Structure formats: C-alpha cells, structure tokens
Amino acid sequence: MRWRDVTSPRGPRQALAAIYAVGAVLTLGTCWVPGWLERGRLVVTGVGVAAALASILLVVCRQLADRLVQPVIAGGAVLIAAETWATGGGVESATYASFSVWAAMFAALYLRPVAYAAQVTCSVVITGSALALAAHEPTVVPFVLLAGLQVTSGHLIRVLVRRLTLLAHRDALTGLLSESGLRAVGASPTASQVRALVLIDVDGFSEVNEAVGREGGDEILTAFAAELPRLAPGAPAVARLSSDVFALLLVGGDAEPAAVQALAERASEQLRRAYSVGGIEIDVEVVVGAAVASTGELFDLLLDRATSALSAAKREDRAVRVWSSDLARNAADELVLQSQLRRGIPKGELVLHYQPQYAAHSGALTGVEALVRWEHPERGLLGPYAFLPLAERSPVIVELTTWVLSRAVAQAAWWRQVAEVPVSVNLSPRLLAHEGLVDLVRAVLAMHGLPARLLTLEVTETAVMAQPERAREVLGELRALGVRISLDDFGTGYTSLAMLADLPLDELKVDRRFVSAILTADRDAAIVRSIAALARRLDLELVAEGVEDEETRRLLAEWGYDVLQGFLLGRPSPVEGLGPALGRARVPALAEPLPADVQVVDEAARLRALARVRTDRSEFLDSVARLAAQLCGTPIALVDLVGEEELVFVGATGTVLPGGPREHSFCTHLVAAQRPVQVPDARQDPRFASNPLVTGARGVRFYAGAPVRSQGEVVGTVCVLDRAPRTLDGEQRAALEDLARIVEAHLEVQAAVGG
Numbered sequence: 001m002r003w004r005d006v007t008s009p010r011g012p013r014q015a016l017a018a019i020y021a022v023g024a025v026l027t028l029g030t031c032w033v034p035g036w037l038e039r040g041r042l043v044v045t046g047v048g049v050a051a052a053l054a055s056i057l058l059v060v061c062r063q064l065a066d067r068l069v070q071p072v073i074a075g076g077a078v079l080i081a082a083e084t085w086a087t088g089g090g091v092e093s094a095t096y097a098s099f100s101v102w103a104a105m106f107a108a109l110y111l112r113p114v115a116y117a118a119q120v121t122c123s124v125v126i127t128g129s130a131l132a133l134a135a136h137e138p139t140v141v142p143f144v145l146l147a148g149l150q151v152t153s154g155h156l157i158r159v160l161v162r163r164l165t166l167l168a169h170r171d172a173l174t175g176l177l178s179e180s181g182l183r184a185v186g187a188s189p190t191a192s193q194v195r196a197l198v199l200i201d202v203d204g205f206s207e208v209n210e211a212v213g214r215e216g217g218d219e220i221l222t223a224f225a226a227e228l229p230r231l232a233p234g235a236p237a238v239a240r241l242s243s244d245v246f247a248l249l250l251v252g253g254d255a256e257p258a259a260v261q262a263l264a265e266r267a268s269e270q271l272r273r274a275y276s277v278g279g280i281e282i283d284v285e286v287v288v289g290a291a292v293a294s295t296g297e298l299f300d301l302l303l304d305r306a307t308s309a310l311s312a313a314k315r316e317d318r319a320v321r322v323w324s325s326d327l328a329r330n331a332a333d334e335l336v337l338q339s340q341l342r343r344g345i346p347k348g349e350l351v352l353h354y355q356p357q358y359a360a361h362s363g364a365l366t367g368v369e370a371l372v373r374w375e376h377p378e379r380g381l382l383g384p385y386a387f388l389p390l391a392e393r394s395p396v397i398v399e400l401t402t403w404v405l406s407r408a409v410a411q412a413a414w415w416r417q418v419a420e421v422p423v424s425v426n427l428s429p430r431l432l433a434h435e436g437l438v439d440l441v442r443a444v445l446a447m448h449g450l451p452a453r454l455l456t457l458e459v460t461e462t463a464v465m466a467q468p469e470r471a472r473e474v475l476g477e478l479r480a481l482g483v484r485i486s487l488d489d490f491g492t493g494y495t496s497l498a499m500l501a502d503l504p505l506d507e508l509k510v511d512r513r514f515v516s517a518i519l520t521a522d523r524d525a526a527i528v529r530s531i532a533a534l535a536r537r538l539d540l541e542l543v544a545e546g547v548e549d550e551e552t553r554r555l556l557a558e559w560g561y562d563v564l565q566g567f568l569l570g571r572p573s574p575v576e577g578l579g580p581a582l583g584r585a586r587v588p589a590l591a592e593p594l595p596a597d598v599q600v601v602d603e604a605a606r607l608r609a610l611a612r613v614r615t616d617r618s619e620f621l622d623s624v625a626r627l628a629a630q631l632c633g634t635p636i637a638l639v640d641l642v643g644e645e646e647l648v649f650v651g652a653t654g655t656v657l658p659g660g661p662r663e664h665s666f667c668t669h670l671v672a673a674q675r676p677v678q679v680p681d682a683r684q685d686p687r688f689a690s691n692p693l694v695t696g697a698r699g700v701r702f703y704a705g706a707p708v709r710s711q712g713e714v715v716g717t718v719c720v721l722d723r724a725p726r727t728l729d730g731e732q733r734a735a736l737e738d739l740a741r742i743v744e745a746h747l748e749v750q751a752a753v754g755g
Contacts, residue, residue: 621651
C-alpha cells in the first residue's frame with residue numbers, strides 16, 4: 001500500500017498540506033535572506049513554489065495532486081543535486097543539500113518503495129559527491145550524513161501521517177475502524193481478490209439508549225464491538241459505520257458466498273443476547289445484511305449492496321439478508337410502486353376499511369379503526385403491508401396519512417348524524433415529526449365538524465422512542481385539542497415506566513403478537529397480564545387487538561381489558577360492508593352472570609316480543625329505505641324500530657350504523673304525536689336547540705317520518721333525513737306513508753310465519 005492511499009481522509013490530507021505549506025514558506029524565505037544562496041535562487045524558488053502547489057492541490061484536488069506531485073518530487077531532487085554540484089561547496093552547497101532532505105520526505109509519502117529507494121540513493125550519491133569534491137579531500141561523511149538524514153526524515157514523516165491517519169480512521173468509543181478507515185482498507189486489495197462485506201445493525205438501539213441512558217448504551221456498544229473480531233479472526237477490517245451499524249470486511253476464501261452466508265447467520269445467532277447494564281439485563285437484537293463483490297468491482301458498490309441487503313432484512317423482518325440480483329430488481333420495483341402510490345392518491349385509488357372495536361364486558365360498540373387499502377389499477381386491492389413500509393421510507397407517507405385522517409374524520413362526521421362512532425387513525429412516525437401536524441388535525445376536525453373527542457390518534461411505541469421529547473410535546477398539544485392518544489403496538493419497544501407515565505396518553509393498545517399467543521406461551525400471557533396491571537396503575541384504557549377465539553376473549557375480559565378488536569369480533573371491511581357487521585346482535589357479556597332476581601331490559605328482545613319479528617337488518621327493508629330516499633330526494637332514509645331507550649335500524653341507506661340512542665332521535669316526537677311528522681329546519685325549531693344531531697357543522701336540518709304500527713301501537717318509523725332544510729310535497733308525504741304500510745305488512749307476514 002502506498003502512503004498516499006491512507007491520506008485520502010480529509011483530516012490527514014489537510015494536515016499534510018499544512019506541512020508542505022510550512023516547507024514552502026521556509027524554502028522561499030531561506031532563498032531570499034540577504035547573504036544566502038547568491039547563486040541558484042531561481043531553482044530554489046521553483047522548489048518552494050512546487051511545495052506550495054502540492055499543498056494547494058492536496059486540499060483542492062487529490063487526483064490532480066497525485067499526478068503532479070511525483071514529477072515535482074523527482075524534478076526537485078535532480079535540481080537540488082545539480083545546484084549543490086554547481087555551487088562547488090561552502091554554505092550554499094550545504095543549504096542546497098539540506099533541501100534534498102525535504103525532497104526525501106515528499107518521496108517517502110508519495111512514491112512506491114522501489115522508486116523511493118532509487119531516489120534516495122541517487123540523491124545521496126549526487127549530492128554527497130558534490131559535497132565531498134567541494135571539501136577537496138575524499139571522505140564518506142557527506143554520504144553517511146545525507147543517507148541518515150533522508151532515511152530518518154522519511155521515516156518520521158511516515159509515522160506522523162500514520163498517527164494522523166489513525167485518528168481519522170478509528171472510532172473513539174470502540175477502537176474499531178471508522179467508515180473512512182474501512183474505505184481505505186477496502187480500496188487496497190488487488191483486483192484479483194474476492195471481497196465481501198457484512199453489515200450488522202443493533203436493532204432498536206435508540207430505544208435501548210433511551211432506556212438505559214447514553215453511558216449504558218456506550219457500555220453495550222463497547223461490549224458488542226469486542227465480540228466482532230472473534231466472529232471472523234481473519235477479517236482485514238472490523239469497523240463501526242454509525243451509532244448502531246458495524247461492518248466486517250472479508251477477503252479470499254472467507255468471502256466466498258457460502259462462507260459469507262454462514263458467517264452472517266452465525267453473527268445473527270451469537271450477537272443476539274442479553275447485556276448487563278447496571279444490574280439490568282437488556283436484550284439486544286441484530287439484523288445482518290451482506291454482499292459479495294465480484295473481481296474488480298469497486299468497494300463503494302460493495303458497500304451500497306450490503307446496505308441495500310440490510311435495509312431489505314429490516315423491511316422483510318428477517319434476521320439475515322444477502323444481496324442478490326433479485327434484491328436489486330425488487331428495489332427497482334419498489335421505486336416504481338412508490339411513484340405509482342404518489343400518483344394514485346389524488347386519483348382516488350386509496351380506500352378505507354374499518355374494523356370495529358367492542359367493550360370487553362358489555363359488548364357495546366366503542367369505535368372503529370380506519371385501515372387504508374390501495375386499489376392498484378394493475379395488482380388489485382393491496383393490503384397495508386404491501387405498500388405502507390415503502391411509503392414510510394419516503395415523504396409520500398405524509399400525504400397518505402393526511403388523506404387517511406381527512407377521510408376517516410369525514411366518515412365519522414357523517415355517521416354522527418345518527419350516532420357517535422369514535423374513529424381511530426394510525427399516525428405515521430414521519431408525520432409525528434412534522435411541524436404542521438397539530439394545525440393539520442385542528443383544520444381537519446373543523447372542516448368536517450367532528451368533535452375532537454371522537455378522534456383517536458394511534459402512535460407506535462417505536463415512533464415515540466425515536467424522538468421522545470418531540471413526541472411528548474406534539475402529543476400534549478394534540479391532547480389539548482381534545483383528541484385521544486393511543487400508544488399502539490405496546491410491548492414491542494423499550495418504553496420505561498417513568499417515560500410512560502410522563503407521556504400524554506389515554507389508552508394502551510397491546511400488540512397482536514402477544515395477544516395471539518396467550519393460550520400457548522406462558523411468557524406472553526404473563527406480559528399481557530402485567531400490561532393490564534400497569535394500565536390500571538396509570539389510569540389508561542386498555543385495548544387488545546388480534547382477538548381471534550372465544551377463550552382469548554374471555555381471558556382478556558377477565559384480566560381487565562376494556563376494549564377488544566380482532567377477526568373474532570369483526571374483520572376490516574369497507575363502509576358498505578360494515579352495516580351487517582355492526583347490525584348483528586351485540587357481543588355477549590363476558591362478566592359473571594347476574595343474579596336471577598335482577599331484571600335486565602333488552603331493547604331488541606322487547607321489540608321482538610312486540611312486533612314478533614327479527615330486529616336484524618333485512619335486504620327487503622333496505623330496499624324500502626332506498627326507495628324512500630329516491631322518492632323524497634334525500635341522502636338518508638331509515639326503517640327503524642323504536643325501543644324505550646334506543647332505535648334499531650332494520651333497513652337503511654346512507655348510513656352503516658345499526659341504530660342509536662332514542663334520546664336525541666327525531667322519532668321520539670313522532671311516537672309522541674302518533675302521526676306523521678315533518679321538521680323543515682331543525683335549527684329553527686326550539687325543540688332541537690341543544691340536539692347534537694342538529695347543532696354540528698354537518699348536522700341534520702330536515703326530518704320527515706311516517707309511523708309503523710303493530711297491534712295498534714307505534715313500533716317504528718319510515719323516515720328520511722337531510723343536512724339541508726327543505727319540505728316534502730303532498731305526493732312525497734303520501735309515498736312515505738304508503739311505504740310505512742308496506743313495512744307493516746312485511747312485519748305481519750314475518751310474524752305469521754314465525755319469523
């Protein structure tokens with residue numbers, strides 16, 4: 001290796017340039033001191049200018065410096081020797097001879113060993129001969145003196161540059177090579193050698209650092225780094241590239257694909273263990289990415305491929321990934337998909353599906369979670385795992401999350417015309433760091449007239465731990481708006497109890513990986529139970545997702561979970577398909593049975609006894625509602641059965657809700673009047689001055705309904721609603737009453753056949 005190969009880092013190059021600059025100043029200064037060097041000043045001036053030029057080139061352009069500085073060195077040595085010979089002895093000859101030492105220092109740094117030895121030999125012979133002849137007597141002293149000075153000065157300058165290089169090439173904490181050191185070593189093997197690079201990432205180290213502090217994190221990194229050389233004793237370089245990414249450079253037989261794969265898997269197994277910090281055991285997980293370079297390929301290409309493999313391993317949730325051409329094609333496909341997603345958002349290709357959430361004990365609907373899907377024009381409906389990870393790695397995630405937030409809030413505001421259904425939206429880590437997040441949420445809520453209490457923003461534990469101070473500030477501002485904050489995927493990170501207590505949270509949402517394993521893994525069951533105890537201590541609502549069987553549901557309710565979500569209770573579905581899921585009978589209570597002497601009023605059961613019909617949704621009654629909306633020209637129409645405390649929608653269009661509380665319904669006034677009712681503008685009617693269905697920005701303005709009777713008693717209505725004030729003409733009112741008679745006949749038929 002030539003010494004110029006290790007002077008590439010910016011620090012040593014600048015230091016070397018400074019040395020040359022000082023030499024240039026001394027050379028030029030000595031040249032023009034009165035009484036010195038009366039002859040040959042032009043030559044010495046040329047040497048000084050050459051040194052100055054070399055100094056400038058080292059800073060400005062290394063490649064040009066490499067090409068020019070060697071001729072300067074060789075030419076300078078020849079000129080110095082010639083001038084020493086020409087001066088014929090004396091002070092001038094000795095001064096010129098001292099310049100040969102300076103030329104030797106240049107040569108030691110920039111010439112190959114053979115060329116360096118040749119130059120020193122020629123310089124010593126020519127300059128020494130000149131000095132010996134000038135002394136008028138044969139002597140070996142000039143030769144010995146010059147040889148000693150030139151060899152010593154060359155060695156000293158090499159040691160100096162080596163020290164500077166080590167400072168730039170070594171990581172201060174671990175003592176391993178830095179990235180610049182790895183590049184210097186990686187560029188040095190000959191083209192005939194096969195090389196491989198293994199990158200090892202300490203997964204989730206920012207969370208570890210936050211949990212145990214910086215000193216604790218440094219202690220773990222130091223211990224971790226000490227194990228790396230033992231993985232590959234023959235590796236020419238072990239480096240730390242960033243705070244939590246390490247590298248092993250392999251050459252020769254160790255760099256064969258099979259050997260690299262084996263080493264990567266061994267690293268994944270041996271480095272994944274617990275480290276003790278201050279008496280606390282911290283589990284460290286690693287992700288490994290590796291690449292093998294073909295003969296003659298540049299080191300930068302090898303580093304890029306290994307980095308790509310590491311990113312793919314993280315993205316695919318794999319412990320080890322070795323680069324292949326397939327990975328390159330996948331990366332290209334991802335770029336295309338990312339571009340298509342960016343264009344697809346304004347084209348309306350995204351859709352929302354909603355998954356219901358139920359109270360663990362009463363079975364009441366507590367809200368829905370909005371989950372985005374992509375109607376790809378070529379690939380069909382794509383789930384979130386097909387595009388959200390790549391969106392997270394680009395600015396498009398901000399646009400996507402903004403769309404989801406706006407659409408979910410608009411849907412919740414629409415539902416609020418009949419009942420209040422809280423909606424949860426997942427907040428991306430990138431948007432959490434966005435400066436305008438709070439203003440965005442405030443504007444979206446105001447635009448759609450939705451109370452902030454009906455919106456829950458879910459943030460992952462990982463996102464919070466990435467920027468804890470920023471997260472605490474932003475979440476506090478959002479909570480001040482009235483928005484509920486949920487910590488999603490809880491249990492997968494390193495959130496400390498103190499930090500959890502300090503975060504402005506309303507609920508904890510336990511990760512599905514723990515919930516799904518509570519029946520088979522005692523460790524996961526213990527974690528889920530301990531989280532329940534923690535939530536009670538912090539007065540947080542507790543949500544469990546991933547409920548897929550009855551026994552899991554029973555245990556979660558028994559352990560104190562408040563809200564349940566999962567395929568057992570309802571799969572994510574579009575708005576159109578949510579009605580049947582929400583309209584089914586409520587989830588049975590999971591608490592102990594009530595004593596026999598306690599009466600429980602079941603609205604659906606009372607209606608079944610009264611009308612002798614099922615109270616679930618009917619396709620026939622849905623068609624009646626659609627016909628009512630068409631005849632009356634309204635966006636919403638309902639066929640409902642009226643209970644003592646709530647309504648049950650047995651037919652509907654324009655809403656997917658199963659019903660709602662009777663307290664604020666317009667139907668209450670119809671039942672009291674026992675006749676058809678029309679409210680042209682509810683905001684102008686004092687009866688509805690404080691009705692939340694009316695007062696909202698998108699509240700109901702118009703209502704008209706006709707009674708449905710069974711056994712002489714009003715049991716329901718056929719009604720239409722609109723957000724704009726209006727009135728029905730005579731034909732429309734008559735049509736509404738006719739439809740009510742049709743519903744009555746349908747109920748009688750169902751009762752007659754034992755429906």
